[in-house]
Amino acid sequence: MIGVALPLVATTVVFAIWYWFSPKFTDAGYAPAQPVPFSHKLHAGDIGLDCRYCHTTVEKAGFAAIPPASTCMNCHSQVRTTSPLLEPVRAAYRGDKSLEWVKVHMLPEYAYFEHSVHVAAGVGCASCHGRIDKMTVVSQEHPLSMSWCLDCHRNPGPNIRPSDVEVTQMDWVAPPGHSLTISRATGRELNPPTHCSGCHR
Amino acid sequence: MVSVPKDFDPRTYDPVEHRAPLVLGDHDFHTVTESIARPVEWKPPIGWYLVLAASLSLLGLFGVAIGYLVWEGIGIWGVNNPTSWGWAIVNFVFWVGIGHAGTLISAILFLFRQKWRTSINRAAEAMTIFAVMCALSFPTIHVGRIWLLYWVFPIPNQMAMWPNFRSPLLWDVFAVSIYGTVSALFWYTGLIPDLATMRDRAKTRIRQVVYGFFALGWRDSNRHWQHYEKAYLILAGLSTPLVLSVHTIVSFDFAVSQLPGWHTTIFPPYFVAGAIFSGFAMVITLMVVCRSVFKMQHLLTYRHFENMAKIILLTGSMVGYAYAMEMFIAWYSGNPYEQFAFLYRAFGPYAWAYWIMVSCNVISPQIFWFKKARTNMAVLFIVSIFVNIGMWFERFVITVTSLSFDFLPSSWAYYSPTIWDVACFAGSFGLFLTMFTLFVRYLPMVAIAEVKTVMPQANPHHASGMTTATGGH
Numbered sequence: 001m002i003g004v005a006l007p008l009v010a011t012t013v014v015f016a017i018w019y020w021f022s023p024k025f026t027d028a029g030y031a032p033a034q035p036v037p038f039s040h041k042l043h044a045g046d047i048g049l050d051c052r053y054c055h056t057t058v059e060k061a062g063f064a065a066i067p068p069a070s071t072c073m074n075c076h077s078q079v080r081t082t083s084p085l086l087e088p089v090r091a092a093y094r095g096d097k098s099l100e101w102v103k104v105h106m107l108p109e110y111a112y113f114e115h116s117v118h119v120a121a122g123v124g125c126a127s128c129h130g131r132i133d134k135m136t137v138v139s140q141e142h143p144l145s146m147s148w149c150l151d152c153h154r155n156p157g158p159n160i161r162p163s164d165v166e167v168t169q170m171d172w173v174a175p176p177g178h179s180l181t182i183s184r185a186t187g188r189e190l191n192p193p194t195h196c197s198g199c200h201r
Numbered sequence: 202m203v204s205v206p207k208d209f210d211p212r213t214y215d216p217v218e219h220r221a222p223l224v225l226g227d228h229d230f231h232t233v234t235e236s237i238a239r240p241v242e243w244k245p246p247i248g249w250y251l252v253l254a255a256s257l258s259l260l261g262l263f264g265v266a267i268g269y270l271v272w273e274g275i276g277i278w279g280v281n282n283p284t285s286w287g288w289a290i291v292n293f294v295f296w297v298g299i300g301h302a303g304t305l306i307s308a309i310l311f312l313f314r315q316k317w318r319t320s321i322n323r324a325a326e327a328m329t330i331f332a333v334m335c336a337l338s339f340p341t342i343h344v345g346r347i348w349l350l351y352w353v354f355p356i357p358n359q360m361a362m363w364p365n366f367r368s369p370l371l372w373d374v375f376a377v378s379i380y381g382t383v384s385a386l387f388w389y390t391g392l393i394p395d396l397a398t399m400r401d402r403a404k405t406r407i408r409q410v411v412y413g414f415f416a417l418g419w420r421d422s423n424r425h426w427q428h429y430e431k432a433y434l435i436l437a438g439l440s441t442p443l444v445l446s447v448h449t450i451v452s453f454d455f456a457v458s459q460l461p462g463w464h465t466t467i468f469p470p471y472f473v474a475g476a477i478f479s480g481f482a483m484v485i486t487l488m489v490v491c492r493s494v495f496k497m498q499h500l501l502t503y504r505h506f507e508n509m510a511k512i513i514l515l516t517g518s519m520v521g522y523a524y525a526m527e528m529f530i531a532w533y534s535g536n537p538y539e540q541f542a543f544l545y546r547a548f549g550p551y552a553w554a555y556w557i558m559v560s561c562n563v564i565s566p567q568i569f570w571f572k573k574a575r576t577n578m579a580v581l582f583i584v585s586i587f588v589n590i591g592m593w594f595e596r597f598v599i600t601v602t603s604l605s606f607d608f609l610p611s612s613w614a615y616y617s618p619t620i621w622d623v624a625c626f627a628g629s630f631g632l633f634l635t636m637f638t639l640f641v642r643y644l645p646m647v648a649i650a651e652v653k654t655v656m657p658q659a660n661p662h663h664a665s666g667m668t669t670a671t672g673g674h
Binding site: 022023150 | 358359360361362
């Protein structure tokens with residue numbers, strides 16, 4: 001009996017940890033409710049706004065800025081000015097307060113991540129965030145686990161875009177066998193860190 | 202009965218022509234079983250409870266020290282830059298070293314047909330397992346965040362973290378855990394016939410069931426014995442290289458680094474000799490006490506202790522040779538850093554520790570050149586305590602002095618332990634003694650079946666006509 005039960009229990013435990021403890025299960029698919037039902041599908045997909053219209057700092061800074069309410073009002077002072085769904089945006093604009101968006105793509109505090117260096121190298125937004133332009137509610141597509149980061153750091157080629165393709169072009173698909181390891185910003189061979197202190201500084 | 206002269210004195214009995222018998226007195230198989238089973242079956246004296254209470258208190262201290270360590274972090278210890286390895290690593294090496302005698306006695310002496318091992322191997326193996334438990338607890342708590350300990354094992358994980366197989370610290374994980382596993386298996390295999398004996402003698406239902414469960418249905422049949430002897434021989438063969446490999450790899454923790462005083466090729470043999478040295482010292486310490494408390498004078502004879510004392514003398518001198526050779530090579534290498542490291546060991550701020558080490562490990566065992574000392578229980582006990590102390594200081598000297606004074610004088614610092622270092626070390630003795638106290642109460646501390654094989658009655662030609670070793674209970 002033990003001869004059957006023990007391997008069975010061991011296999012179950014291994015499977016349970018492998019499946020339910022994995023960030024693919026615990027983190028991917030995270031789609032919190034936001035204060036305003038902002039649709040990336042509408043804005044980035046159907047209308048075709050560039051990512052950088054709102055996330056202005058992504059090319060220059062480590063953090064890709066969340067836009068202030070005034071950015072929304074650039075258009076919404078003219079468009080759908082009476083929509084009740086937009087009332088929190090107008091309230092924030094009038095009251096000089098920020099909308100409290102809920103962060104979706106979270107990394108642990110001991111992991112240092114820099115947006116600009118990835119954009120400069122030619123990594124597309126969609127590589128990490130998925131097809132945001134198709135998401136009505138933004139959800140985390142990838143596990144953002146350490147091994148997921150390392151998969152690309154060890155083999156960046158397939159995710160580096162040629163310099164004639166914008167990083168913000170959401171529908172770009174790497175042609176089969178694509179591999180590019182030259183940084184578009186420096187023209188030098190890419191050498192993403194794979195040692196501990198590359199990210200855990 | 203074997204013909205023992207009337208005026209027999211084990212201390213003067215000619216060891217070459219007629220070696221002293223390994224079981225003294227007028228004993229047959231039944232009385233041997235009785236005398237070994239007695240401490241397991243009697244109502245223990247008050248002293249046993251006192252020792253257990255003291256050991257459990259120390260074990261509690263260990264629990265408190267570990268609890269506070271986990272809560273607060275290893276900053277509660279004296280470790281810091283540059284001495285990032287303090288008492289915890291010293292204690293680890295100390296306990297692993299002690300854990301070497303058991304397997305040496307049970308495996309190597311078994312393969313070399315040293316019959317005198319039979320009376321001491323059970324207790325020595327138990328001591329080994331308990332010492333390895335103590336040893337393993339130190340690297341475990343030394344990692345600081347013990348909930349991340351699984352990082353040392355090659356388990357595929359979401360971080361793509363993999364142990365560094367070039368690091369001797371990882372080899373250590375495998376070496377010590379394999380050693381612990383094989384020692385436990387070896388010990389348990391040897392216990393099976395005796396567990397069956399205890400089962401058959403059991404007066405209470407609980408004992409019957411528990412001993413019966415662990416005896417694995419042993420019925421003393423010829424086939425059982427054939428399988429048993431084969432399994433025991435195989436395990437002895439498997440354990441033998443481990444005796445040498447474990448402390449070799451522990452020494453690699455130091456020798457593979459680049460630090461003066463650590464980076465020396467003499468470390469593996471020197472560590473193995475030291476480990477056997479300290480292990481036998483601990484066996485003597487425990488056996489001298491058990492012998493008189495449990496009235497085992499007829500089984501733990503002067504011949505056993507004399508042989509162990511000789512091993513202490515041999516390995517102690519080997520360790521002394523290693524100390525001298527380290528000094529010589531430091532001078533002969535012409536490397537100023539190496540020379541400095543050893544001069545500072547012997548004459549720097551840690552000189553007190555160095556000379557405690559030398560006096561305990563090299564000088565004190567020299568008394569065993571004299572047969573009078575080798576057969577005097579008081580001398581044996583005192584010297585074994587000295588050796589235990591000396592071997593702890595050896596690890597302290599190696600670990601701490603080299604780290605305190607490395608290449609850059611501006612980073613030198615004197616290491617001092619904190620009260621929590623002391624609590625952890627004392628607490629590990631609590632773990633060790635608790636386990637050993639329970640062991641002598643619940644398991645036969647001498648291998649009953651095996652010790653009968655070295656009695657004259659085991660000889661098929663013996664007048665009593667008995668031919669099975671376990672008969673007569």
